[in-house]
Amino acid sequence: xxxxxxxxxxxxxxxxxxxxxxxxxxxxxxxxxxxxxxxxxxxxxxxxxxxxxxxxxxxxxxxxxxxxxxxxxxxxxxxxxxxxxxxxxxxxxxxxxxxxxxxxxxxxxxxxxxxxxxxxxxxxxxxxxxxxxxxxxxxxxxxxxxxxxxxxxxxxxxxxxxxxxxxxxxxxxxxxxxxxxxxxxxxxxxxxxxxxxxxxxxxxxxxxxxxxxxxxxxxxxxxxxxxxxxxxxxxxxxxxxxxxxxxxxxxxxxxxxxxxxxxxxxxxxxxxxxxxxxxxxxxxxxxxxxxxxxxxxxxxxxxxxxxxxxxxxxxxxxxxxxxxxxxxxxxxxxxxxxxxxxxxxxxxxxxxxxxxxxxxxxxxxxxxxxxxxxxxxxxxxxxxxxxxxxxxxxxxxxxxxxxxxxxxxxxxxxxxxxxxxxxxxxxxxxxxxxxxxxxxxxxxxxxxxxxxxxxxxxxxxxxxxxxxxxxxxxxxxxxxxxxxxxxxxxxxxxxxxxxxxxxxxxxxxxxxxxxxxxxxxxxxxxxxxxxxxxxxxxxxxxxxxxxxxxxxxxxxxxxxxxxxxxxxxxxxxxx
Numbered sequence: 001x002x003x004x005x006x007x008x009x010x011x012x013x014x015x016x017x018x019x020x021x022x023x024x025x026x027x028x029x030x031x032x033x034x035x036x037x038x039x040x041x042x043x044x045x046x047x048x049x050x051x052x053x054x055x056x057x058x059x060x061x062x063x064x065x066x067x068x069x070x071x072x073x074x075x076x077x078x079x080x081x082x083x084x085x086x087x088x089x090x091x092x093x094x095x096x097x098x099x100x101x102x103x104x105x106x107x108x109x110x111x112x113x114x115x116x117x118x119x120x121x122x123x124x125x126x127x128x129x130x131x132x133x134x135x136x137x138x139x140x141x142x143x144x145x146x147x148x149x150x151x152x153x154x155x156x157x158x159x160x161x162x163x164x165x166x167x168x169x170x171x172x173x174x175x176x177x178x179x180x181x182x183x184x185x186x187x188x189x190x191x192x193x194x195x196x197x198x199x200x201x202x203x204x205x206x207x208x209x210x211x212x213x214x215x216x217x218x219x220x221x222x223x224x225x226x227x228x229x230x231x232x233x234x235x236x237x238x239x240x241x242x243x244x245x246x247x248x249x250x251x252x253x254x255x256x257x258x259x260x261x262x263x264x265x266x267x268x269x270x271x272x273x274x275x276x277x278x279x280x281x282x283x284x285x286x287x288x289x290x291x292x293x294x295x296x297x298x299x300x301x302x303x304x305x306x307x308x309x310x311x312x313x314x315x316x317x318x319x320x321x322x323x324x325x326x327x328x329x330x331x332x333x334x335x336x337x338x339x340x341x342x343x344x345x346x347x348x349x350x351x352x353x354x355x356x357x358x359x360x361x362x363x364x365x366x367x368x369x370x371x372x373x374x375x376x377x378x379x380x381x382x383x384x385x386x387x388x389x390x391x392x393x394x395x396x397x398x399x400x401x402x403x404x405x406x407x408x409x410x411x412x413x414x415x416x417x418x419x420x421x422x423x424x425x426x427x428x429x430x431x432x433x434x435x436x437x438x439x440x441x442x443x444x445x446x447x448x449x450x451x452x453x454x455x456x457x458x459x460x461x462x463x464x465x466x467x468x469x470x471x472x473x474x475x476x477x478x479x480x481x482x483x484x485x486x487x488x489x490x491x492x493x494x495x496x497x498x499x500x501x502x503x504x505x506x507x508x509x510x511x512x513x514x515x516x517x518x519x520x521x522x523x524x525x526x527x528x529x530x531x532x533x534x535x536x537x538x539x540x541x542x543x544x545x546x547x548x549x550x551x552x553x554x555x556x557x558x559x560x561x562x563x564x565x566x567x568x569x570x571x572x573x574x575x
Contacts (some may be wrong), residue, residue, distance in 0.1 A: 067149065
């Protein structure tokens with residue numbers, strides 16, 4: 001026990017219980033559990049925090065104020081030879097010191113003294129006071145007091161006024177009475193023993209019981225507690241040690257106070273079990289929601305696999321598009337390989353291979369994107385239908401309105417656009433990987449070389465014929481021009497024959513690579529489908545995030561619950 005306080009164990013237990021209930025109340029608010037009547041916090045706080053009430057009675061100048069000052073080690077009550085207390089003074093805690101007169105004979109005094117939070121004091125003028133109303137007010141406080149201290153001066157412990165008041169008390173109040181022989185330092189220990197014996201005998205005669213009796217010196221106790229450092233020997237000499245031990249054990253640890261603590265502890269335990277049940281319900285709900293989302297993920301994966309399994313049929317459509325475009329571009333090539341156009345390109349340069357490939361790639365890309373658009377619409381329609389059904393289930397299982405939180409139309413439209421664009425890029429890249437232009441360029445170079453030979457030879461003979469004509473050489477101009485014309489006809493026939501051959505080879509080559517082209521799209525098509533369903537699945541990110549936050553929130557709540565539970569068990573041990 002410290003120099004200036006007692007009942008430390010009770011107050012420590014009470015404070016722990018109060019902290020426990022505040023913690024339970026805070027945790028219940030976090031988990032959304034209203035404990036209701038299980039934990040009426042305001043009522044409990046008032047009950048737990050209600051201070052002890054000590055009523056100090058005795059004759060005028062019996063040493064009541066000195067006893068109080070010595071008990072708490074504070075100069076709370078004025079001490080003088082003359083009577084200082086002419087009113088019933090009720091000392092209570094207040095942030096600022098103030099005196100409030102309730103009646104002419106009752107005054108409340110508020111002081112910023114910490115021990116007054118736990119102990120209220122009633123300092124009475126004296127049982128032999130001649131002021132009317134003092135004794136009536138004093139007796140009014142006695143039934144509600146936790147401890148009634150009757151102070152007797154060592155010089156005259158048989159004051160009639162005090163004993164008359166004691167004799168009028170009922171048995172319930174007498175059970176809270178303690179006799180204090182004040183100023184014991186003014187007598188020898190042997191005299192104190194005699195006085196204590198007489199007090200015991202008188203008690204048996206007047207009230208039929210012997211209350212606890214302590215012989216003390218309030219002055220010595222006050223000095224001991226005010227000294228720095230604290231002088232324990234002087235406190236022992238004051239007789240306050242047994243008196244304070246009595247207060248700690250028999251008042252602070254009284255059955256009524258312990259019963260009150262046990263009542264609040266029981267209510268705290270009930271509220272904590274209620275919070276535990278709520279946390280367990282939340283945990284089960286979160287686990288159920290997690291399993292629900294896992295099932296949804298599996299549904300989305302199953303939808304994707306369904307479309308992937310249909311991929312071969314969709315690739316057949318891509319192959320048909322490739323064949324159609326291959327035939328069309330072959331016809332375009334045939335027109336470009338006409339004799340006159342071919343001879344003209346010999347002069348200005350031939351880019352037939354590049355131009356044919358560019359046209360073929362662009363048309364094939366547009367056609368593939370058209371097929372992809374149809375497929376994308378089918379996939380997004382399936383996702384949209386699934387989403388509508390999913391919204392109802394999410395509301396039922398998780399209490400979340402998907403429609404109000406997630407713009408699914410924007411998500412699916414964006415996913416479809418990326419799907420189409422990816423397959424268009426894949427078509428362009430697939431044509432480049434097949435190198436359909438390489439063989440065409442080789443054939444065109446050989447054809448152009450042959451046509452150049454015919455054209456150059458034709459021009460040489462015509463020039464020779466023109467030269468002979470200018471020199472007026474007979475017959476040679478006609479012969480040379482005829483030969484040149486023959487080479488021109490030969491070049492034209494060569495252009496016609498090679499055009500057919502090149503177009504047939506080109507078309508056949510395209511048709512031969514049709515399957516390869518469709519195969520090159522397989523992985524891209526599958527990846528594009530995966531991206532669509534990945535975007536669709538990502539639409540549930542907000543739901544997953546909310547669930548993840550709830551999971552994270554549960555863990556510290558469980559930890560706090562465990563801490564509160566251990567505190568509750570420790571309080572049970574104390575009680």
